[in-house]
Amino acid sequence: MIRKIAWFSFFMTMSVSCLDEPDCFALNNNIVQISFKNLSDGTANAIQFQSIDTRNKENTTVLVYTNQNLSVVSLPLDYLTNQTVYTFRHSDSLEDKLTFKYLSKAQFVSDSCGQRFVLSGLSIGETTFDSVRLLSNIPFRASTTATTTLEIYR
Amino acid sequence: MPAMKLRICLTLLIGFFSSIAFAQDKDSTKLKVKTKPTLKDFVPTGIRVGTDVIAFGKGYYKKSFSGWETSADIDLYRYLLAFDYGSWSNNIVGKTSVYENEGSYYRIGIDVNFLKKDPDKNVFFLGIRKGRSVFSETLVAQVNDKTWGDLVQRYDNNNVVGKWTELTMGLKVKMWKVFWMGYTARFKFRLKTSDTPAMMPHDVPGYGRTDKISYWGFNYLVMVRLPVRKQ
Numbered sequence: 484m485i486r487k488i489a490w491f492s493f494f495m496t497m498s499v500s501c502l503d504e505p506d507c508f509a510l511n512n513n514i515v516q517i518s519f520k521n522l523s524d525g526t527a528n529a530i531q532f533q534s535i536d537t538r539n540k541e542n543t544t545v546l547v548y549t550n551q552n553l554s555v556v557s558l559p560l561d562y563l564t565n566q567t568v569y570t571f572r573h574s575d576s577l578e579d580k581l582t583f584k585y586l587s588k589a590q591f592v593s594d595s596c597g598q599r600f601v602l603s604g605l606s607i608g609e610t611t612f613d614s615v616r617l618l619s620n621i622p623f624r625a626s627t628t629a630t631t632t633l634e635i636y637r
Numbered sequence: 638m639p640a641m642k643l644r645i646c647l648t649l650l651i652g653f654f655s656s657i658a659f660a661q662d663k664d665s666t667k668l669k670v671k672t673k674p675t676l677k678d679f680v681p682t683g684i685r686v687g688t689d690v691i692a693f694g695k696g697y698y699k700k701s702f703s704g705w706e707t708s709a710d711i712d713l714y715r716y717l718l719a720f721d722y723g724s725w726s727n728n729i730v731g732k733t734s735v736y737e738n739e740g741s742y743y744r745i746g747i748d749v750n751f752l753k754k755d756p757d758k759n760v761f762f763l764g765i766r767k768g769r770s771v772f773s774e775t776l777v778a779q780v781n782d783k784t785w786g787d788l789v790q791r792y793d794n795n796n797v798v799g800k801w802t803e804l805t806m807g808l809k810v811k812m813w814k815v816f817w818m819g820y821t822a823r824f825k826f827r828l829k830t831s832d833t834p835a836m837m838p839h840d841v842p843g844y845g846r847t848d849k850i851s852y853w854g855f856n857y858l859v860m861v862r863l864p865v866r867k868q
């Protein structure tokens with residue numbers, strides 16, 4: 484009886500011990516979602532933006548949104564550095580700046596996927612917005628369901 | 638989802654353990670006279686040492702891997718004090734990165750033998766292990782990102798310590814005189830590594846990949862058992 488159980492357990496263990504390789508799509512968790520809200524009642528506040536942009540380490544402008552009326556935006560963070568500064572240009576020629584600071588660590592994934600960058604410890608640096616509330620200190624991957632990272636009240 | 642998988646695996650192991658107990662109760666029809674073990678029963682009868690064949694085979698077929706592992710156990714009545722020691726390294730060349738790691742590890746634990754009355758001292762066991770590894774790793778990454786630009790960067794982790802827990806199950810069978818063969822299946826979990834500022838660990842020697850909350854392992858052993866005393 485014991486021997487039968489032993490062989491059964493051996494084959495059961497072998498059957499569940501297979502390894503699965505990770506998929507290679509959107510490995511970096513460098514996306515943050517911002518919700519704009521009214522300061523008075525906390526309801527969604529749609530804002531007309533001329534543009535929302537940042538600059539990469541080569542000082543090239545990275546344009547994320549142009550001429551859109553938005554209450555929710557998803558912004559990518561530069562995983563090659565530990566800081567990204569976004570400029571929000573409004574329709575009335577005003578602009579606001581928001582600085583994201585975080586820790587970016589490299590990690591090898593597989594020979595087919597290469598490496599990924601894992602962002603953590605997200606915080607808000609300098610900002611010209613009146614009221615900013617950070618809900619999560621970990622950005623998410625583009626391949627996962629978006630969750631609100633930051634709320635901005637105006 | 639990973640927490641659910643851990644609960645399912647632990648439930649299967651507990652259910653398997655329980656089924657052995659019920660099987661033994663159903664099979665017993667004779668009146669058993671239970672005798673309590675004495676101190677003499679806990680004196681070891683033999684020391685078994687061996688090596689893992691799968692580590693050598695893996696190194697032969699997978700050119701990016703190199704490693705070896707030795708194990709030893711000593712019996713204390715129906716309990717086995719077990720110790721494993723090993724070393725492994727990886728050298729993986731990908732399209733955009735090169736990863737290397739090297740380190741050593743050990744595991745120590747205790748097994749419960751469910752064949753305590755076997756005259757040949759064959760063993761079918763369930764057990765637990767605590768594992769510890771010290772390793773270093775290097776990653777050379779090449780990034781070509783249309784948005785954020787290009788980067789070639791080297792990252793190093795030196796003398797990283799990894800610790801984990803294992804549940805084990807296996808069989809050790811006497812083949813001929815002092816020569817034994819057997820297998821050990823391992824369910825590894827609760828991995829923790831020391832802080833690494835620039836790079837997250839990818840592979841912990843003795844455990845495996847760090848991106849999984851739990852990990853299955855398997856060893857096939859060839860061993861020699863040296864008797865210490867006659868039972």
